[in-house]
Amino acid sequence: MTSSLSTRLDATFKGVELGSGDDDRLAVSIPREAVVPVLTFLKEEGYDYLQLISCVDWIDRGEFELVYLLSFYTEDEVGGDGGKQDVLLKTTVPREQASAPTAIGVFAIAEPHEREIHELYGIHFEGHPRLTPLLLDRDYEIPPFRKDFDTKQYVADVFDRVPPVEEEG
Amino acid sequence: MRELELYFGPQHLGMVGNFSITLNVEGDRILKATANPGYLHRGFEKLMEGRTWIKNFPMVCRINVVEPDHMEMVYAMGVEKLAGIEVPERAQFVRSIYLELARVGSHLFGLWAYANMLGFDTVANWAMYHRDLVLDLFEELTGGRVYHIYIWPGGVRRDFPEGFTDRMVETLHSIGGCVPDYDSTFFNNTLFSERAKGIGVVSREEAVAMGGTGQAIRATGMKYDVRKVDPYAAYDKVAWEVHTREDADAYSRIWIVRDEMIESVHMIFNLIDAMPEGEVYNRIPNPLKWRIPAGETYVRCESSRGELGLYLVSDGGEKPYRVHFRTPSYSHGLTILEKALVGANIADVGNIMISLYVVAPEIDR
Amino acid sequence: MDRNQLMKWIKTPTKMAHKYSLNAVYFCTGCGIIEVPPTITTRWDAERFGVVATATPRHANLFLITGYVSVKTLRAIIRTYEQMPEPKYTVGFGSCTINGGMYWDSYNTINQLDKYIPVDGYIAGCMPRPEAIFIAVTHLWTLIDKDMADGYKRYRKNYGAYRANQEMVLGELEWPPLFPTEIHTNTGEGETDATAATPTMTEREKDDELA
Numbered sequence: 179m180t181s182s183l184s185t186r187l188d189a190t191f192k193g194v195e196l197g198s199g200d201d202d203r204l205a206v207s208i209p210r211e212a213v214v215p216v217l218t219f220l221k222e223e224g225y226d227y228l229q230l231i232s233c234v235d236w237i238d239r240g241e242f243e244l245v246y247l248l249s250f251y252t253e254d255e256v257g258g259d260g261g262k263q264d265v266l267l268k269t270t271v272p273r274e275q276a277s278a279p280t281a282i283g284v285f286a287i288a289e290p291h292e293r294e295i296h297e298l299y300g301i302h303f304e305g306h307p308r309l310t311p312l313l314l315d316r317d318y319e320i321p322p323f324r325k326d327f328d329t330k331q332y333v334a335d336v337f338d339r340v341p342p343v344e345e346e347g
Numbered sequence: 348m349r350e351l352e353l354y355f356g357p358q359h360l361g362m363v364g365n366f367s368i369t370l371n372v373e374g375d376r377i378l379k380a381t382a383n384p385g386y387l388h389r390g391f392e393k394l395m396e397g398r399t400w401i402k403n404f405p406m407v408c409r410i411n412v413v414e415p416d417h418m419e420m421v422y423a424m425g426v427e428k429l430a431g432i433e434v435p436e437r438a439q440f441v442r443s444i445y446l447e448l449a450r451v452g453s454h455l456f457g458l459w460a461y462a463n464m465l466g467f468d469t470v471a472n473w474a475m476y477h478r479d480l481v482l483d484l485f486e487e488l489t490g491g492r493v494y495h496i497y498i499w500p501g502g503v504r505r506d507f508p509e510g511f512t513d514r515m516v517e518t519l520h521s522i523g524g525c526v527p528d529y530d531s532t533f534f535n536n537t538l539f540s541e542r543a544k545g546i547g548v549v550s551r552e553e554a555v556a557m558g559g560t561g562q563a564i565r566a567t568g569m570k571y572d573v574r575k576v577d578p579y580a581a582y583d584k585v586a587w588e589v590h591t592r593e594d595a596d597a598y599s600r601i602w603i604v605r606d607e608m609i610e611s612v613h614m615i616f617n618l619i620d621a622m623p624e625g626e627v628y629n630r631i632p633n634p635l636k637w638r639i640p641a642g643e644t645y646v647r648c649e650s651s652r653g654e655l656g657l658y659l660v661s662d663g664g665e666k667p668y669r670v671h672f673r674t675p676s677y678s679h680g681l682t683i684l685e686k687a688l689v690g691a692n693i694a695d696v697g698n699i700m701i702s703l704y705v706v707a708p709e710i711d712r
Numbered sequence: 713m714d715r716n717q718l719m720k721w722i723k724t725p726t727k728m729a730h731k732y733s734l735n736a737v738y739f740c741t742g743c744g745i746i747e748v749p750p751t752i753t754t755r756w757d758a759e760r761f762g763v764v765a766t767a768t769p770r771h772a773n774l775f776l777i778t779g780y781v782s783v784k785t786l787r788a789i790i791r792t793y794e795q796m797p798e799p800k801y802t803v804g805f806g807s808c809t810i811n812g813g814m815y816w817d818s819y820n821t822i823n824q825l826d827k828y829i830p831v832d833g834y835i836a837g838c839m840p841r842p843e844a845i846f847i848a849v850t851h852l853w854t855l856i857d858k859d860m861a862d863g864y865k866r867y868r869k870n871y872g873a874y875r876a877n878q879e880m881v882l883g884e885l886e887w888p889p890l891f892p893t894e895i896h897t898n899t900g901e902g903e904t905d906a907t908a909a910t911p912t913m914t915e916r917e918k919d920d921e922l923a
């Protein structure tokens with residue numbers, strides 16, 4: 179089942195790299211443009227549950243890595259559909275002018291995840307209907323989850339600089 | 348009729364937690380709801396990147412104050428998987444018992460919030476009192492009432508003290524003895540069913556499309572529970588059942604909460620009987636200089652509100668490279684809630700929100 | 713009623729009334745809120761001490777700030793605080809309000825609460841126990857007795873400085889100042905002395921010079 183999934187993935191899409199991932203997950207690396215078609219393909223394969231969209235800032239390589247974790251709803255105990263593996267889908271986005279296609283069309287739950295990544299990493303999602311601030315109230319020059327954002331320095335610059343209100347003795 | 352924009356929360360009696368929803372209403376019907384989280388955002392995942400693996404244990408439990416224990420568990424699972432640490436058999440049982448106890452406490456808190464919101468003050472007071480009894484057990488076991496920091500990579504911090512299991516069984520029996528009272532005053536009360544039936548319906552298609560887990564998905568009749576689907580700790584060593592209902596409304600979700608609590612108590616009894624002797628802790632390398640091999644993993648467990656996941660990346664250093672929690676309230680509170688509120692009555696906002704078990708700190712992290 | 717306190721009731725009835733009817737705003741600002749439901753329900757029963765939770769800040773005189781304050785919450789806290797009628801008392805609950813607690817290096821939590829609103833007392837601990845709330849309440853009684861719970865007076869007096877601090881973090885505030893922001897000499901509770909409204913020196917500079 180799984181091998182056929184990986185072979186089918188390989189056959190259908192160009193530029194798909196299959197990694198071993200950890201023991202119970204199939205790791206797939208794809209180019210940025212293929213995200214939506216591959217997600218659609220996987221959804222048709224029965225992966226109807228997008229657990230998480232995450233983002234990792236590999237500052238040394240100068241790129242962000244978007245990670246899509248896919249699973250499926252099942253009622254079977256242990257192992258699900260005869261050992262069907264979960265999928266970990268990865269794509270990279272350059273740090274400069276970071277942008278990626280939105281996955282909302284495939285999974286509705288992608289909406290807040292992408293909004294959060296937009297806010298915390300500054301990645302633009304093309305076609306996302308509301309990339310408004312989700313969690314933060316202030317503007318940060320560097321989006322705060324990037325590796326070059328130094329929280330300690332920021333705290334010293336902003337919160338520690340606020341003077342105490344003097345009290346008469 | 349004129350359309351109005353109303354702000355529901357963060358300072359609002361019907362709001363549990365620091366969360367806010369903007370409602371567009373016409374009369375008292377909701378046309379559009381916009382969740383507005385972020386009041387509790389502390390940037391945990393960023394802060395954890397600046398602390399060593401072991402120092403993060405006191406941090407993670409503070410992500411979700413209602414149920415800190417599953418946070419510890421999922422982080423410990425992630426660290427163990429990356430570092431390849433084995434957990435002794437007895438520790439698995441201790442962990443399961445501890446987590447089920449936490450689930451009972453958390454469900455009682457949820458019941459307090461729900462009953463309080465509906466105006467069942469008596470039931471709310473009972474639930475809070477019974478939760479306190481559970482907290483007393485935690486205090487004896489770990490020294491802390493709310494935050495326990497009991498689970499470590501490689502096991503748990505200490506074994507059960509002498510006579511602890513007996514006291515635990517006794518307490519759980521005394522709480523369980525009140526179930527008929529709860530039933531007659533609350534669960535079988537027509538006031539409750541009138542108020543909750545048909546409210547906040549989230550169909551299975553919607554729940555699946557929007558990543559619903561926990562009660563939200565089990566109330567649609569699907570037996571999806573991470574403890575069964577992807578077992579961890581000792582959940583595959585004893586027999587237990589997943590409770591579901593068919594109606595997908597607030598009434599079903601609260602009934603599932605009740606059934607799960609009872610199931611958890613039974614499960615604790617079974618686990619105690621099946622618990623082997625032995626060590627509860629495998630030594631880990633010096634935690635102050637602990638480096639974990641590079642790699643990435645996703646681990647998950649079933650918290651009392653749904654699937655709690657953790658995506659953890661290590662670059663081989665002393666600190667995590669990236670931590671990302673997938674919390675159940677994230678999908679419940681942001682997408683499902685916005686959907687379920689449309690067309691509802693203003694008076695039911697709290698009802699729907701608490702029955703979906705939205706816990707604000709979990710969303711904001 | 714305690715007979716020993718009879719004279720106090722006769723002499724300062726308002727003070728006694730404030731002491732024994734502390735209405736706390738129902739606002740869950742941080743994780744410390746988890747200990748408040750046990751405190752106000754049967755097990756610990758805060759009503760013994762006259763503490764009850766109130767729905768609206770307009771009816772409240774006690775503001776328990778339960779834990780870390782993110783920037784977004786600070787805005788809500790200031791608005792809530794300014795809506796409360798005087799006299800009002802603020803108690804910071806948990807070490808996060810004192811110095812940032814374990815989020816001292818977070819980019820989104822303000823570290824010291826008393827830079828933004830006046831605080832009458834703190835409860836230390838990371839999560840303080842319910843008993844600590846009662847100790848705080850009894851302390852607050854003593855402070856009220858001795859006229860030392862004067863946070864709201866300090867707020868009025870140093871409003872300019874507080875507002876400046878608030879604006880430093882929150883940017884331009886979208887509501888008008890509660891009091892005149894230029895600093896004036898305070899002539900007792902509730903009175904604004906118009907003649908002293910244009911000092912040549914700000915209060916802060918004066919104090920600096922005295923020090």
Ligand code: SF4
Nearest residue numbers: 779780806807808838
């Ligand atoms: S002091 Fe501790 S318990 Fe209180 S808000 Fe801060 S972290 Fe939470």
